[in-house]
Amino acid sequence: MKAAAESGIKPVTLELGGKSPQLVFADADLEKAATCIAGSILANSGQGCVAGSRVIVQRPIAEALIDLLKVKLARITPGHTWKAATDFGPIVSEAQARRIDRIVGASREQGGEVLLGGGLIAGHGGAYYQPTIIANVTGDNAAVREEVFGPVLTIQSFADEDEGFALADHPEYGLAAGVYTRDLGRGLRAVRLLQAGTVWVNRYSRTLDFILPTGGYKSSGIGKDLGRQAVEQNLRHKTVLIDIAN
Numbered sequence: 001m002k003a004a005a006e007s008g009i010k011p012v013t014l015e016l017g018g019k020s021p022q023l024v025f026a027d028a029d030l031e032k033a034a035t036c037i038a039g040s041i042l043a044n045s046g047q048g049c050v051a052g053s054r055v056i057v058q059r060p061i062a063e064a065l066i067d068l069l070k071v072k073l074a075r076i077t078p079g080h081t082w083k084a085a086t087d088f089g090p091i092v093s094e095a096q097a098r099r100i101d102r103i104v105g106a107s108r109e110q111g112g113e114v115l116l117g118g119g120l121i122a123g124h125g126g127a128y129y130q131p132t133i134i135a136n137v138t139g140d141n142a143a144v145r146e147e148v149f150g151p152v153l154t155i156q157s158f159a160d161e162d163e164g165f166a167l168a169d170h171p172e173y174g175l176a177a178g179v180y181t182r183d184l185g186r187g188l189r190a191v192r193l194l195q196a197g198t199v200w201v202n203r204y205s206r207t208l209d210f211i212l213p214t215g216g217y218k219s220s221g222i223g224k225d226l227g228r229q230a231v232e233q234n235l236r237h238k239t240v241l242i243d244i245a246n
Helices: 002-006 030-046 059-074 094-109 161-168 184-193 227-233
Strands: 021-024 054-058 113-116 132-135 152-158 176-180 198-201
Touching (some): 021 161, 059 113, 094 113
Parallel strands (some): 021 054, 054 152
16 A cells, blocks of 8 residues: 555545444334344444444433343354354454453443443354443443444433434544434434434445445545445546637
8 A cells, every 4th residue: 555655646535434323212113223223233243334333322212222132132143154054253353352352341441331242252263252232331431432343332321312412423433323213303303413424214224226425424434435426536527718708
C-alpha cells in the first residue's frame, strides 16, 4: 500500500469499522427484534463491520428482550464451517479470540455484568468464542466503545426517544443502525437523527440490491461502495467554459 500511495494520488473509498446500535422501542415486535439482533451478531460469529453489537432498549421491555436474546444466542451449533450441521464458526485467529476476551474482561472490570457467555467454547479446539451478552454498561465501557469484531452484545436501556437517540450516537463510528418500532413516524425520525450510513427499520440485513450505496459516517469510512455513488467516485469530471462572444 505504501508503494501504491507513493506512485501518485489515487481515488479511494474506504469502508472501515463500526459499532452499530440497535434501538428497540417498547412498541416493537419483540420476537422479530430479538431474531434480527441475534442474527446480526451470530452471522460470521460477529465478525462483520455492520454487526449490530450495541442493543439499546426501552426500559419497560428490557428484561423480556434480554430473555429472548439469551435463548436465541445459546441455540448454536459450533464447528467447522464446511459441515452441514454447523451454524456458528470460529474466530479468524487465536490472537483475535484473545483480543475479544481481553475486551470482555475489561468490560467486567469496569462494572459490566456478563449475562451469557464471556469466554471460549471448550471442546472444539481453535478459537470459538461464546455468544456473549453484557449488561450494566455505560458509554465509556470497553465493550461499548471498541469494535469487538466478535459475538458480543452490550445492553443499555433508555426512558424516552431523546435518551435513546443520544445513547445510539457513537463518538467514533457511524456505519449502520437498526430501529425496531411499530410507529412509522418514530422510525422516520430515527432515520433522520441517527448518524449512520445505513439505517434499517424493523430489520437488520443487507439486500442483494446493488444499487443501494453502502458506507459510513465519522471514522466508519470515506465515500460509498455500490450504487451510483460508487461509480461516480471513480469518474473524472471536466469543467469547460467557452466564451462565444464576438
